[in-house]
Amino acid sequence: MIHKLAVKLTSYIENNSKINKLDELEQIQYAITTILNELFKIVILIILFSVIGKLNYLLFSMLILLSTRLFSGGLHAKTLLGCLIWTTLFFALTSIIAPLLPRLNQSIYYGLSLFNLLVIIVRAPYPNSIRPIKKKKRKQYLKILAISFSIFWTYIILFHINNSSYLNCGLATILLVSSQLIYIKKEV
Structure with a gap:
């Protein structure tokens, strides 16, 4: 349709x-x-x-996802249904499960954030086979944007969010975005 x-x-x-x-x-x-x-x-x-009463977490996670994944790239499903299923699973993890977790030691959040930034620096951007990145300058531009938005959200999450539910939701979103870059081989 x-x-x-x-x-x-x-x-x-x-x-x-x-x-x-x-x-x-x-x-x-x-x-x-x-x-x-x-x-x-x-x-x-x-x-x-x-x-299910989790719209605020979804919108927060979606805002982070859209502003980071757009530039870093990631996995793509072959069909709309497959994409919908994986996206629903992604947001179930970030918007339902992550907010239920207790607040962790601050050093764990710092360590996970550093890991995320390193993955983004090394692996982003991951091009889509339908929309490959052909120019080196464009690739560098996307990398800079991916790193910048990751740093921005990491700063906001770590230093301006006191609510552990949103802290866990935001960090889970960034980690799931960067973890996609680890498990994919660069074909394009």
């Missing part, structure tokens, strides 16, 4: 604009499909986490 809608929107753009090159139309269709898939996923997640 999403694919059909993306095809119709791309066809509309082709017929009502000066864009007619196949490469450009394929890029537009890919972008539309990606946006529609993400919107579908976000709506499902918001409904689900609202029903």
Whole structure:
């Protein structure tokens, strides 16, 4: 259904604009499909986490995820259903389980944060096979952004969040983002 809608929107753009090159139309269709898939996923997640009373944790985790993973990259499922399942599992860990954990010793949080930053520095960005990073300058730019957002969120989480539930939620989000970079081989 999403694919059909993306095809119709791309066809509309082709017929009502000066864009007619196949490469450009394929890029537009890919972008539309990606946006529609993400919107579908976000709506499902918001409904689900609202029903179980964990919407605040979901939104906090989602904010961290979107601002770090966008630049660091990570694993991608091959289907929308697979992506929805993995994303739901991701947010179940960060927004349901992590907030239930007790507050840990501060040195553990510092150690995990340092580990996260090292992984981001060494492994980011991880390109997507559909959207490879071809230019070295672009790769460096994405790496700098991934590192910057990771440092920003680590600082906010460690030094400005006193609530252990949000502390654990935020740190779990960053750790799950960086752990994806460890277990994937760079193919692209």
